[in-house]
Amino acid sequence: MTQHFIVIGNPIAHSKSPEIHTLFAAQTGLKISYQRQYCPDDVASFTAVIEAFFHGGGVGANVTVPFKQMAYECCAARGGLSEHAKIAGAVNTLLLNNALLKNGTPIAEAIYGDNTDGQGLVNHITSLNWPLKDARVAIIGAGGAARGVILPLIEAGISELTLANRTLSKVTDLVNELSAASETIANQQIKTCSTEALSGAFDIIINATSIGLSGDTLPLNDALSCGYAYDMMYGRALPFLQHFAKRGAQTSDGYGMLIGQAALSFERWTGHKVDVAQVIDSL
Ligand code: ATR
Secondary structure: OOEEEEEEEOOOOOOOHHHHHHHHHHHHOOOEEEEEEEOOOOHHHHHHHHHHHHHOOOOEEEEOOOOHHHHHHHHHOOOOEOHHHHHHOOOOEEEEOHHHHHOOOOHHHHEEEEOOHHHHHHHHHHHOOOOOOOOEEEEEOOOHHHHHHHHHHHHOOOOEEEEEEOOHHHHHHHHHHHHHHOHHHHHHOOEEEEHHHOOEEEEEEEEOOOHHHOOOOOOOOOOEEEEEEEEOOOOOOOHHHHHHHHOOOEEEOOHHHHHHHHHHHHHHHHOOOOOHHHHHHHO
16 A cells, blocks of 8 residues: 655745655665645644644645744644654654554544654764764754754763854753753753853864855854764865865764654654665665
8 A cells, every 4th residue: 555745834835855764765675755735834724734634644744944844733732742752843854643543533633744854874983983971072053954953963972072063052041941941951961152162172073054045154163063063954075164174174064864864753653774875876
């Protein structure tokens, strides 16, 4: 039987998710249909889309820009949220909460939200053989992208975490909020600073800002160095990666993270693990 999936976004025509999931299905021998779903940017439309999809027998949906926070609110009021979605404040993966369905909860009330973005990053970094255990890590950025990777990085066993951002108050507010919400995060004792004040030697520096889209460059301190530099953006030459590559660091853009988060969604929906490296190669 064909299992149905969608990715909901606005815009959505550029999404690579259907190609990626079609490769996962070929690898695992499952019959799936995975479609791009455009949705107007308002709660009523988003709710109508997800309810119609799950009422129609859909198995799982990915959620992308600008709906990740809206999906979080919807699931918080319905079928619940995973720990990672709660901390991220955002949902990228929707499915039905089977325990609720068994109790007779209506389908629309059983829509559940997970977030696989951060674990997708961790899995990609691990597959690159970059050292995460006991690593000194810095993240630049304090928006949704940064927020989603903090807990998975701490769970991966890093030793130190510093968060830097253009607007210092945003990053201190974020750390205070997440430390209050999660004991694991509170125990990490995350340091904060402004982007230009970030200095010293790190094992891994991650760019979680949206600057890669703008063509601007980050004001990086001359005394900042790393062995490995990761930019969560992909699809164009990224000045952040060029900066550290020139200084001898290994670098990666976020394309593998995209495949990694998709693989975790697929696994969550179907119970089948996929070989991410093989899919990255064939794309
Ligand atoms: P996302 O959900 O992709 O993380 P966001 O919530 O809008 O997007 O956050 C964007 C992040 O990129 C923020 O950390 C932002 O810094 P500020 O908090 O100071 O706004 C950062 N960012 C965006 N453009 C930037 C720029 N030109 N220079 C430095 N940081 C930038």
